[in-house]
Amino acid sequence: MTKKYLLNIWLKTFITSTISTFILVHLIEVNRDIDFRCYMPYFTELICTIISIILSFSFLTLLFNLNERIVQNKNLNLLSFFLVPAVFVLTITFIFLYQNSSDIKYLFAIIFPFLTAICFSYYNFRKLMNEKNKN
Numbered sequence: 001m002t003k004k005y006l007l008n009i010w011l012k013t014f015i016t017s018t019i020s021t022f023i024l025v026h027l028i029e030v031n032r033d034i035d036f037r038c039y040m041p042y043f044t045e046l047i048c049t050i051i052s053i054i055l056s057f058s059f060l061t062l063l064f065n066l067n068e069r070i071v072q073n074k075n076l077n078l079l080s081f082f083l084v085p086a087v088f089v090l091t092i093t094f095i096f097l098y099q100n101s102s103d104i105k106y107l108f109a110i111i112f113p114f115l116t117a118i119c120f121s122y123y124n125f126r127k128l129m130n131e132k133n134k135n
Contacts, residue, residue, distance in 0.1 A: 006063055009125065013117040014056040020113035021052040028105055048110050051092065055114045058088040062121075071129065081122045089115065 025048040064070050064080040071077060089111055096107045 003063070003066060006065055009121050010056075010059055010062060013059055013114075013121050014053075017056055017114040017117045018049055018052050020117075021110050022049045024109035024113065025049070025106060028109060044106070048106055051110050052114060055085060055088050055092070055110070058085045059118060061085075062125075065125075074126075077126070077129075078122070081118060081125070085114070085118060 022045050025045045026042075029044055059081075061080050061084045065077065069076070070080055092110065093107060096104065
């Protein structure tokens with residue numbers, strides 16, 4: 001497995017989850033009942049996008065797959081894709097819930113695109129590994 005290929009996976013995940021988060025949060029903000037005038041447009045979108053970027057950097061653990069031992073072991077491979085991002089997701093969830101946030105929809109707008117992109121990346125990576133092992 002080459003570093004270029006793994007960084008390409010990370011970049012695709014980073015771009016799709018960040019753009020999706022921005023769009024979802026913007027849709028939430030547009031459809032919200034506005035009782036006041038916001039003096040900082042796109043502030044909520046910016047904060048949620050920054051959180052999404054931090055989550056995406058937690059996904060850099062996929063570079064552990066440069067080690068041949070991790071690539072060959074499916075359990076270690078799964079952990080390299082999901083362990084650190086899962087800890088970050090649980091931490092962000094805990095922070096949202098601890099603050100008694102009624103805006104749980106923002107949490108889903110951050111987490112859902114990220115987890116979907118990671119699952120899709122893992123599926124494509126394992127599919128490639130299975131094809132490589134058959135040859």
